[in-house]
Amino acid sequence: NDDTFKKVISHAKEYGYVFQSSEIYDGLSAVYDYAQNGAELKNNIRNYWWKAMVQMHENIVGIDAAIFMHPTTWKASGHVDAFNDPLIDNKDSKKRYRADVLVEDYCAKLEGKINKEIAKAAKRFGDDFNEHEFVNTNGRVLGYKEKIETTLKRLAKSLENEDLADVKALIEELEIADPLTGSRNWTEVKQFNLMFGTKLGASAESAMDLYLRPETAQGIFVNFLNVQKTGRMKIPFGIAQTGKAFRNEIVARQFIFRMREFEQMEMQFFIKPGTQKEWFDYWKETRLKWHKSLGMGNENYRFHDHEKLAHYADAATDIEFKFPFGFKELEGIHSRTDFDLSQHEEYSGKKLQYFDPEDNSSYTPYVLETSIGLDRMFLAVFSNSLQEEQLDNGTTRTVLKLPAVLAPTKAAVLPLVKKDGLPDIARRIAEELKWDFNIDYDEKDAVGRRYRRQDAVGTPFCITVDHDTLEDNTVTIRHRDTMEQKRVKIEELSNLIKAEVDM
Ligand code: ATP
Numbered sequence: 001n002d003d004t005f006k007k008v009i010s011h012a013k014e015y016g017y018v019f020q021s022s023e024i025y026d027g028l029s030a031v032y033d034y035a036q037n038g039a040e041l042k043n044n045i046r047n048y049w050w051k052a053m054v055q056m057h058e059n060i061v062g063i064d065a066a067i068f069m070h071p072t073t074w075k076a077s078g079h080v081d082a083f084n085d086p087l088i089d090n091k092d093s094k095k096r097y098r099a100d101v102l103v104e105d106y107c108a109k110l111e112g113k114i115n116k117e118i119a120k121a122a123k124r125f126g127d128d129f130n131e132h133e134f135v136n137t138n139g140r141v142l143g144y145k146e147k148i149e150t151t152l153k154r155l156a157k158s159l160e161n162e163d164l165a166d167v168k169a170l171i172e173e174l175e176i177a178d179p180l181t182g183s184r185n186w187t188e189v190k191q192f193n194l195m196f197g198t199k200l201g202a203s204a205e206s207a208m209d210l211y212l213r214p215e216t217a218q219g220i221f222v223n224f225l226n227v228q229k230t231g232r233m234k235i236p237f238g239i240a241q242t243g244k245a246f247r248n249e250i251v252a253r254q255f256i257f258r259m260r261e262f263e264q265m266e267m268q269f270f271i272k273p274g275t276q277k278e279w280f281d282y283w284k285e286t287r288l289k290w291h292k293s294l295g296m297g298n299e300n301y302r303f304h305d306h307e308k309l310a311h312y313a314d315a316a317t318d319i320e321f322k323f324p325f326g327f328k329e330l331e332g333i334h335s336r337t338d339f340d341l342s343q344h345e346e347y348s349g350k351k352l353q354y355f356d357p358e359d360n361s362s363y364t365p366y367v368l369e370t371s372i373g374l375d376r377m378f379l380a381v382f383s384n385s386l387q388e389e390q391l392d393n394g395t396t397r398t399v400l401k402l403p404a405v406l407a408p409t410k411a412a413v414l415p416l417v418k419k420d421g422l423p424d425i426a427r428r429i430a431e432e433l434k435w436d437f438n439i440d441y442d443e444k445d446a447v448g449r450r451y452r453r454q455d456a457v458g459t460p461f462c463i464t465v466d467h468d469t470l471e472d473n474t475v476t477i478r479h480r481d482t483m484e485q486k487r488v489k490i491e492e493l494s495n496l497i498k499a500e501v502d503m
Contacts (some may be wrong), residue, residue: 004494005324008383009255011459015187015457016383017041018256030249030260037457038378040408040438042263046375048405049265051503052290055241058269060238061231066198066221067244073218074211076347077340079195087127126162196246196260212246217369219243220268221340223351224365228270235354235365236279238269242374254325256375263374268340270365272356274296276335279368280315283333287370290321291330294403302327312339321380330380333371338364381406385458401481404500410437411461411497412454418443429475429490437497461497 001469012018020027034042038209054062073389074080151375195214201207220239227239242265249258256262271279284303292298299322306316315335320327341352353362385402404410413430415422423443440459442450447464454462462478467476469490477496478485488496 001324008324008379008386011386011398011400011456012033012255012382014040016165019359026056030253030258031257032259032375037408040085040379040404041402042374042378044406044408045381046263046265046455048294048373049175049374049377050502051242051374053238053265053267057238059236060269061233062240063223063227064243065216065223065241067213067246068210069213069218069222069267070209071210073222073344074195076341076343077218077221079211079214079238104390105232113330113470124143130275136152174378194247194249196248214247215245215371216241216243216264217371218267219339221344221352221367223269224341233354236271236275238264238267241266242266247411256330256379257323257325259375262376264371265374265377266369266371269368270354271277271368273338273363275368276314276366276368280333281334283370284317285373286329291319291321294381294406296381296403300384304329311433312337313383323380330376331370334369334371335356336367336369338366340367341365378459383482397452397455397456399480402458402460404460405503407458407460407501408438409454409457409459409494410501411463412440412442412443412450412461414447415443415463416447416464416466420467421470422465422467425469426463429465429493431464433494433497436494437501442445449476460500463493 009018011022013035015037016035019033019035021031022028050062056061069078087475111207119479124363157341198212199207199211202212220241223239228237228288230235231372242263244261245264246261249260269279269283288301288303291301301322301436302320304320304327305316306313306318313334317331317333319331319333319339321330344350345364347351352363352364355362382400385400387401389397389399391397402408413433414425417425424441431437433439439452442453444450446455451462458480460480462480464476464478464485466476466499473490474487475490476485477488477493
């Protein structure tokens with residue numbers, strides 16, 4: 001719900017995970033920066049994916065294609081001429097797209113209108129304008145400010161459902177003049193380009209119009225033959241890649257769920273035509289298993305099979321995850337037939353075929369794609385891990401129960417007190433462990449507070465050096481989730497940590 005999501009966003013900032021981009025300039029809409037802990041978590045998620053997809057599959061290799069691509073790429077892919085998104089290929093989707101534009105417009109104007117109203121009211125009634133009362137349609141008496149807040153909340157809610165009718169009804173109910181009256185109707189809404197344009201070349205005459213890629217997949221398709229030949233790959237095989245993608249999203253409002261600059265982790269699996277059904281099932285199952293392996297609750301995932309398919313796709317499903325605002329797409333699995341490779345053959349005039357030595361024939365392979373947003377996965381992991389626990393002693397603790405393999409810092413080393421040589425031993429332990437893990441060293445404040453701080457930032461282990469350590473070379477190791485403490489030998493630490501955090 002709303003409050004949980006707000007907590008997620010503020011925790012992400014407070015504990016150095018996600019900052020708004022250019023915050024000192026009041027930020028840039030739907031663009032975010034990953035902070036000191038966020039960058040580590042993001043790297044760990046990326047590595048966890050890469051390991052499962054590339055390292056563990058003999059027939060999948062990884063590449064790192066450029067963000068800039070020859071502009072014809074986007075004609076072949078359908079991004080330039082189609083209605084912005086090649087998947088959007090039917091009237092209904094276009095309508096929805098236009099509705100999105102309209103909704104965004106309504107919101108911007110409505111928000112502007114509301115801010116103006118607040119300013120007007122403040123001018124008229126003075127700063128305590130909230131004392132002036134309003135009666136809403138249910139006969140409830142509201143303060144002015146409260147009325148405006150309720151309005152915004154409901155507006156945000158209806159937006160989440162992407163329900164235009166709600167927004168319109170709301171506008172009517174509030175008797176706010178329709179900000180669009182007379183100026184626009186559904187057919188007039190200008191086409192929005194999803195892709196960000198830029199120029200290559202210094203002088204105006206020679207400059208070439210380029211796009212920032214809206215998906216990483218095309219870098220794989222255009223390299224299909226290069227990889228197949230140089231890697232001597234035999235079908236079925238896959239090419240994986242992670243990297244930035246850019247989309248000028250119209251409705252971009254849910255923190256890092258929908259960003260304008262984001263990162264994708266994609267894998268295109270090249271197969272023999274006719275085998276797509278079996279590979280579609282294989283990748284559905286394999287990807288779901290990967291998600292479940294993180295232990296974030298099997299009940300938080302479900303498939304959403306697409307009924308309406310793009311003309312070239314013959315099957316598509318989303319893996320949906322239960323975000324704080326409900327089940328939403330986390331990953332897409334698409335059976336794309338030979339659409340992409342055929343398009344590139346047509347536009348480039350080059351053959352992109354595979355010679356199958358087994359039946360002595362050449363064909364354009366079919367493609368099975370798995371595509372997941374790294375930032376969206378980050379949000380899934382982060383929001384699922386943030387928990388408030390009631391403790392036996394009546395207090396609550398905030399704990400970020402990140403899967404240990406993904407946690408930014410694996411252990412914190414804490415001298416019980418800042419004297420008697422304990423800091424020296426603690427530093428030595430940290431120095432030793434940091435060859436294998438990200439380690440934090442913290443000697444400030446009482447140890448209980450340090451534990452809480454590590455809980456909130458998601459560190460799976462705390463290692464405490466106390467006076468007994470001086471006698472017997474043992475330390476206390478405390479587990480974040482159970483808060484259980486165990487006495488162990490210093491030499492055992494590395495293996496104990498490894499057992500839980502290794503990918
Ligand atoms: P949506 O329906 O949410 O817009 P999509 O169907 O356009 O997503 P794809 O083009 O299939 O998404 O991209 C694959 C994955 O990339 C998505 O499942 C999602 O995790 C991620 N993704 C897409 N757009 C964004 C975005 N604007 N910000 C963050 N992640 C995104």
